[in-house]
Amino acid sequence: MTNVDIPADTEQRGAWPHRLAVLLVCATFPLIWVGGLVTTYDAGMAVPDWPSTYGYNLFLYPWQTWVSGPWDLFIEHGHRLLGATVGMLAIAAMVTIVWKDSRRWVKVLSVIALTAVCLQGVLGGQRVLWNNRQIAQLHGVFGPVCFCLFVSLAVVTSQWWRATGRTGDSLQIGNMSARGAVGATVLSGCALVQLILGSQLRHVMGGAGGAGFRVALLFHLVLAAVIFAQTVWLVAIHLAATSRDGVKSVALSLMFLVLLQVGLGLATWVLKYYWPAWAEGAWFARPFTIVNESMPQSLVVTGHVATGSLILAMSVKLALRSWRLCRPANINARPPLNVKGTTLTMGVAL
């Protein structure tokens, strides 16, 4: 953290709210990974009861049995342990924020985040108790929503957020048009819908017939193109502008992640469904044998899921920061921003 002199009585005291929020984000990311693995290996029902594990309290389940047990039990119980950890971190973060942060809306946000993560835990439990795949899917989609909330907490409690808001560097603020912020917000929405579509594709079951899969696949591909284009556009407008501390780098990371994600998506298809007919015979399309649930397959597929969440998180960060830069430091002192003829009063909600 950079050393900025912060008067003790403003917005927030100490670095703990931010530290905990960041820790929360860091713990949630592997949680999503492992959750993805649970789906990849269809291990959701490896432990048939909940909230207990084979009758044991979650934390008292003999670790020897867990570690040396079958793989699906290992990841399902691991997912539960991690989930419980994230829940406790969320409580810690909420308490610290409510206690230390002076901004009412940040307190509210932290409570929302905690509620969400509790709900998510309950969804996961119901999925097991009812052995229900629809709930599993909802659980899979709601995970990234929680992740977004945690990322938001981390962003708004950060040093950057306070420094930007208070110093009110006129250059920075004046430069930032609402276009970028609106774009990043739309992008966040697209990234979330894309995750939902992706989970549709992963939960494809023979029973539902082909139509659902086809529709989901089509939209998944179209949306991938849209997200790609949006990201290129965002990077372009941020690179063109002069002083964009804190958004340029985020936009570039996002670009990197989107490119990676396209590659992982293609690899996922090839490792699960083989080369498409049009690629066969091309120099890169080496023939091979697909091995179900092999290490490369699982890593790539789960990596695709995890990168999806990262893109969502990164776009939320970009959106929040962009809105922050749009916002006049002191609403009373500055006229509302004028964007292309429309008068916008941004950031009132924040």
Add this chain to the structure above:
Amino acid sequence: MQRNINRFLWLLLPVLVATGCDAPEARFRMNMAYLHKNEKKAEAFTAEQKADVANILAALFGTPDQPHLPQGAGLEDVISIDRLKMAAGPVGVDEQGIATGLYRQHCSHCHGVSGDGNGPTAAYLNPYPRDYRMGIFKFKSTGKGTPPTHEDLLRILYEGVPGTAMPSFRLLPDIEREAIVDYVKYLAIRGQVERRLMEDIAIELGPGERLDQSGEYLVGEIVASAVAKWSAAEEEVTEVPARPDDWNESAAIARGRELFHGAVANCVKCHGETQLGDGQRTDYDEWSKDYEDFSKPMTDQEKQKLVDELVELGGLPPRNIFPRNLREGIYRGGRRPEELYRRITNGIDGTPMPAATMKPDDAPEQQQGLTAADVWCIVDYIRSLPYEPGGERATYGQEFKRERM
């Protein structure tokens, strides 16, 4: 807050439903394409006749969640009901912690719940996933027209089909693969019985006449005749004689090349002068031809109409089958020499790849056919192809022509 979240969940719901996540109770789909084909032969089936087929099948074989086996047709010797139950049903674990629903977990998104080869992903795959309902399989140790053995199906699950979307399931425990194999047989036999019932309505019965509902006819005749072939498969395995002792590999390859291009084996006709599989590329496989022989001369409009009809009836648009590119060294049915030996002597069931005409070792030179030693020569030649220099499309073909002239 709670309200907001609830609202969010409600907002999410239409999206989920719209993209079809609702998992209705799994049901077997009727073989509508074959039904319609039989209707074309005679008259349209009445509603009762159709219902009869569905009811008889349900009575004999149960449902995807509750499969059962008709007694008295010797089916117990081919399929174990315990293993069947492991593979059937929705994905989950039973009270003893044993995985169930293996077929729906691992196979149905490609092969379909009914084993019709038309699962959600099927349309995007080439070749299409296998439709088990004709009882025809490609890669097996038995001859054309004979079902695969238990070991053959286990081998497919273990090895997968290299070069296609069919994965290897070698990471599953043995008992799970065994269970799934039984389920595949179950779907195949069920599909064959379904076809037979439809044929009987079209051919044996008068218009509107109902099927005989007696066990004697249904189990004793129809099921039993399908099962008989499956239980006989083990005895039908093609013997692979050992290579002669004085085997000279380079001489064998040279002779194999000659045979490959010769009139008797005539492999070039399909696999091409270049062995790139660029010979005959206009034929279809049996699954594509099931509804209608699309290789017959017909106009584009006629073909389009038939394709639309077929798709409407739950089939997949037919695709041409291409002979294998033998220079890649990828053998879908396995690359061991014995496997290739059988591939040549037995052909590939369901595809244009023919079974070789065989003759005894001591047959006179001029008699049509290949001896076991000839087939071994072709095997060695084929296995040498991926390593042969100058495998380029243009150069190789020309060089070869010059050499032969």
